[in-house]
Amino acid sequence: MVLDCPDALELGRFYAEILGWAVEEGSDPSWTTLVPPGGGVGPNTPDGRTTLAFQRIDDWVEPTWPGGTHPQQFHLDLSVPDIADAEAILVAAGARVHPHQPSGDGGFRVYLDPVGHPLCLVRQ
Numbered sequence: 001m002v003l004d005c006p007d008a009l010e011l012g013r014f015y016a017e018i019l020g021w022a023v024e025e026g027s028d029p030s031w032t033t034l035v036p037p038g039g040g041v042g043p044n045t046p047d048g049r050t051t052l053a054f055q056r057i058d059d060w061v062e063p064t065w066p067g068g069t070h071p072q073q074f075h076l077d078l079s080v081p082d083i084a085d086a087e088a089i090l091v092a093a094g095a096r097v098h099p100h101q102p103s104g105d106g107g108f109r110v111y112l113d114p115v116g117h118p119l120c121l122v123r124q
Helices: 008-019 083-093
Strands: 002-005 031-035 053-056 076-080 108-112 118-123
Touching (some): 002 008, 008 053, 083 108
Antiparallel strands (some): 031 053, 108 118
């Protein structure tokens, strides 16, 4: 999975921190890949583990959600045992709580990463 952003290394470090993954050696502001626990991707990972990568887009525009002229197009749901505990980690790393919270039962909560991609914490 690849997310567009204004600085790939900066956003990669944010996601590495909240996921507990590592930033791959050789990453830079134009392209950054995260290494999931247990190894990387490609020929050295025959089991095809999923990872996240980030690419710099020079004319980056923050997504709008819900609706708007520049829709989100993509978001991540992160399953957690306790939303409040995980929220503290997200916010400390640089995420923001989104003002629009559509969950009626509190089963998920919407945030924005440092460049505006929506992401949700979902109660396990």
